[in-house]
Amino acid sequence: MAKKGNIIVGQSGGPTAVINSSLAGVYKYAIDRGYDKVYGMVHGIQGLLEEQYVDLSTQIHSELDIELLKRTPSAFLGSCRYKLPEIFEEKETYEKIFEILNKLDIEVFIYIGGNDSMDTIKKLSDYAILTGRTQKFLGVPKTIDNDLALTDHTPGFGSAAKYIGATTKEVIRDAQGLAYRKKQITVLEIMGRNAGWLTGATALAKDEDCDGPDLIYLPEVPFDLDAFKTKVKELLEKKDCVVVAVSEGIKLADGRYVCELGSSSDAVDAFGHKQMGGTASFLANCLTTETGCKTRAIELSTLQRSASHLASRVDIDEAFMVGGAAIKAADEGDTGKMVIINRVSDDPYLSDTSIFDVHRIANEERLVPREWMNKEANYVTKEFVDYVRPLIQGDLLPVMVGGLPKHLVLNRGNGAGRKARRTMK
């Protein structure tokens, strides 16, 4: 067997609780398959362009480190939100990347990310083919939003859904404990710009020991503010404590985001996505005015994507598995592909992986199907819950030190990335 070259792996886009489990999977399977070195891009492709990288063998010293990495939230290597130019637009950027890859003797480039990251894999693999490069480019899915096409679900979603389900249950108990002879409304805001998978996961809280939220609004269907107020008022006649879950991305029929109604900010990120936030507090204010009740707006904020202290075991294992599957695919000669997860069976839940052409995936968002919402589009159906439930099963407990979860942190002191020693600590 010919001696193998090196691998480089990067993490991109919003953090998840299990993105490092995929990194651990890439690392472990790369070593197992006989690759020489595994480099990590520090802050993804943006960092790589500035020659920010580390040799992962300087970071991961033992099986315990692998276990810690699997339990460490948010991108261990640092992430970025960086959009590559079109390949015909700006050759220099691509040439620079390949120069660095050549210098590091990279055979395989793995990028762990969501839609925008798959766009990076697509462009790099296209460029490599067009210019006769031999490097392989593989994508590993990662996003709490669960909005990637073709895969049954994305690593990161299960843990976020578990956290959201558990937290919704606790928030409802908290609100009910205090609601007596005084009506009150809680509006819970969940991440999800266009896809309502996470907001729908609040329905997981509904069980024999919890009513669940009273209303759930996903961004897939236009939001009707008047119908919403009417519905809440109807509920208040029947119960003291009303809990509503809304996606941060709900929009009116005219296309305006609900969060824009109460704010004047037009900030957008590198991909032109609007900055979200403030939906719950806008709605809570509306309801205070409308009903005179005490209202509370709760944004789960970044906790929902980084709460590895309550991660799903299924999710951590699958994240590890897709990392390994990317190495296997590359080793077998694939490029321009993303690993996907197939659901083999619902009960008992079983999954496996396959690979798909990244051109069929990039920039295509998978939304919650309309038939998984009720007729009024203010709740999700049993089919939705049955789809999500297997993904939140099992726990992988943090290693607790001093009463808190222990994390593995990037150490730039002795790494191979030579230039910047600035921020990571």
Place this chain on the structure above:
Amino acid sequence: MAKKGNIIVGQSGGPTAVINSSLAGVYKYAIDRGYDKVYGMVHGIQGLLEEQYVDLSTQIHSELDIELLKRTPSAFLGSCRYKLPEIFEEKETYEKIFEILNKLDIEVFIYIGGNDSMDTIKKLSDYAILTGRTQKFLGVPKTIDNDLALTDHTPGFGSAAKYIGATTKEVIRDAQGLAYRKKQITVLEIMGRNAGWLTGATALAKDEDCDGPDLIYLPEVPFDLDAFKTKVKELLEKKDCVVVAVSEGIKLADGRYVCELGSSSDAVDAFGHKQMGGTASFLANCLTTETGCKTRAIELSTLQRSASHLASRVDIDEAFMVGGAAIKAADEGDTGKMVIINRVSDDPYLSDTSIFDVHRIANEERLVPREWMNKEANYVTKEFVDYVRPLIQGDLLPVMVGGLPKHLVLNRGNGAGRKARRTMK
């Protein structure tokens, strides 16, 4: 031994992750000491006045139920925020309460709560003594705020501190993972109107694997907005990612709450306390204007008091212990007392209980001592952390069912509380 009568127990004020562990302790020790029935007031003294109560033997059927109760957040019996009139003001209310207690053959009245609840114990025990009643009234401390006088700390605080420490660590990792070539600021808002114990607990995140917050502002010291902005700008010159923790209750030197600067609400609760919230988002907006950086405001909101999925084992055990200690004190003839926790040793951490006259406790707030903050009053000292650290140790894992924590819920269908079957479900 003469046959003993009955006990009634209620929960009052803001929920905690372990308030039900105290309820479990009261129940178990009451049965062990030979009391006949243990009634639970549904929604505290307010519910009792409307004859809302249950016989707890209809709710707790097994040791497993006790374990579930210990792991269930927010008041199992329902809470209230209800201030009794002064005893010379409105005799009717008191006579009504004693009439109900007599009807139920109550010998001991236990109230689990914070400062305001101890005010209730004080008034009821005073009234009993003045009018020749024989019932005993005992207070069990409970508040995440840790602001009760005389006790080393309060049950509920340790779990909230653990949740805040762990969450701060995850929020910091999340922010650092994305901070690259683009500075960003996170402002984390923690509960605590007058006492900074919880906000100071964000310092627990600081360890060899985490920088901790960069700045911590407690409500005990007037907040200087200009000095704050200057300090953040200084930090931004040195690092990409600045994380600040502030108490919801920070005030300017002129006495105005920071959260009032951005809002027009004057809402107050039954005890005249201002409704808090919005401090972080006001400060984040200031910093956006001042620095042009991306900012994010995160309120931990009710999660910090009801996240029993990440409770402290020490806290759960102590909450149980103080419940039992109240029964013991009553059984030995005490009344008008609150149980307090004494720290016997720091390392190994050991505690025991004693009882104190509730007149010395009620309505007296214990604040973070100035010497436990640094000179600039923008961080807590090692002494502060050493005081808190033992209280967040150990875990009592939720019983996971269907991937989520299982809770015990009040069942009004077969209870002894006859009147209302309205809200609790």
